[in-house]
Amino acid sequence: MIEGTFLGTASAFPTALRNHPSIYLSIDGTHLLLDCGEGTQRQIRKAGLSPSVDYIFITHWHGDHSLGIGGIIQSLNMMSRKDPVFVFGPAGTNARLDHLMKTYQFHSAIKVVPKPLNAPTEKLVITIGDYEVYAVNVKHAVQCIGYRIRGRDTLNLREDMLKKYGIKPNPLLKRLKEGKDVTINGKKLSYKKFTYVKRGKSLAYLTDLSYSDKVYRFARDVDVLIIEATFSSSMTEKAGSYLHLTVEQSLKIAKKANAKKVYLVHTSQRYDNEDTLRKDAEAAKAKLGLDAEVIFPNDLDKLEI
Ligand SMILES: [Zn+2]
Numbered sequence: 001m002i003e004g005t006f007l008g009t010a011s012a013f014p015t016a017l018r019n020h021p022s023i024y025l026s027i028d029g030t031h032l033l034l035d036c037g038e039g040t041q042r043q044i045r046k047a048g049l050s051p052s053v054d055y056i057f058i059t060h061w062h063g064d065h066s067l068g069i070g071g072i073i074q075s076l077n078m079m080s081r082k083d084p085v086f087v088f089g090p091a092g093t094n095a096r097l098d099h100l101m102k103t104y105q106f107h108s109a110i111k112v113v114p115k116p117l118n119a120p121t122e123k124l125v126i127t128i129g130d131y132e133v134y135a136v137n138v139k140h141a142v143q144c145i146g147y148r149i150r151g152r153d154t155l156n157l158r159e160d161m162l163k164k165y166g167i168k169p170n171p172l173l174k175r176l177k178e179g180k181d182v183t184i185n186g187k188k189l190s191y192k193k194f195t196y197v198k199r200g201k202s203l204a205y206l207t208d209l210s211y212s213d214k215v216y217r218f219a220r221d222v223d224v225l226i227i228e229a230t231f232s233s234s235m236t237e238k239a240g241s242y243l244h245l246t247v248e249q250s251l252k253i254a255k256k257a258n259a260k261k262v263y264l265v266h267t268s269q270r271y272d273n274e275d276t277l278r279k280d281a282e283a284a285k286a287k288l289g290l291d292a293e294v295i296f297p298n299d300l301d302k303l304e305i
Pocket residue numbers: 011012062064065208266
């Protein structure tokens with residue numbers, strides 16, 4: 001299961017209510033951040049989450065998405081963190097982290113491991129427990145990465161078939177879930193016949209990108225799509241010139257991707273009145289024929305997949 005908290009839902013300028021972008025995810029006891037804007041570590045404290053972060057995935061090195069990394073490293077250092085912290089990000093992430101580590105005088109030598117990425121087509125970058133993390137380049141003013149986290153598919157027992165063939169509970173049955181055939185009371189059971197594939201849950205995070213007809217492919221069939229909606233739907237031209245998305249463009253990507261639930265984040269500071277964007281999203285949903293639930297999360301809101 002993935003448990004998440006929106007630590008920051010603002011865009012370039014934080015507001016009184018919205019922090020710079022960051023999403024905290026816990027996956028089977030491993031903690032990771034998607035982006036790490038200024039003030040992320042304080043948001044972690046406010047949310048009552050463990051500050052012991054194992055992975056940081058940076059979309060790009062604009063300050064609003066990365067100014068908080070120094071703070072996280074400072075705190076982990078003071079906690080005498082022994083395990084390394086892995087920082088994924090665009091090409092050049094190694095040099096940038098090197099500068100950062102040289103700029104500040106940290107007390108001890110925490111191990112920060114840079115993982116620079118370039119993914120013209122989507123690629124698997126790491127496996128965390130039963131989940132795989134994929135990356136792809138998206139189009140922005142600087143190199144920017146989209147991330148997708150997907151649980152592995154698993155085999156589950158077909159209770160209807162077990163009943164039909166009168167097979168009683170047996171410890172051997174768990175081997176069917178491992179993709180192995182078993183023999184019980186002289187009867188051979190094929191895993192193909194007695195199991196079904198349960199699809200792994202998935203989440204995609206796409207922020208700071210301009211609209212493209214292809215980007216939806218990366219988020220195809222996700223359970224949760226977290227996507228930027230920096231501007232209202234009437235500001236297509238402005239959004240295009242800043243290489244950002246409008247509410248309607250984000251929902252169009254969600255519709256084409258067949259996302260089940262959509263969280264719109266990275267909203268411009270000009271929309272302090274959330275009703276404007278909500279009404280905008282309702283109109284865009286109707287226009288696009290989008291059935292998915294659409295949410296504008298507030299800072300510290302939770303999500304669960
Ligand atoms: Zn941004």
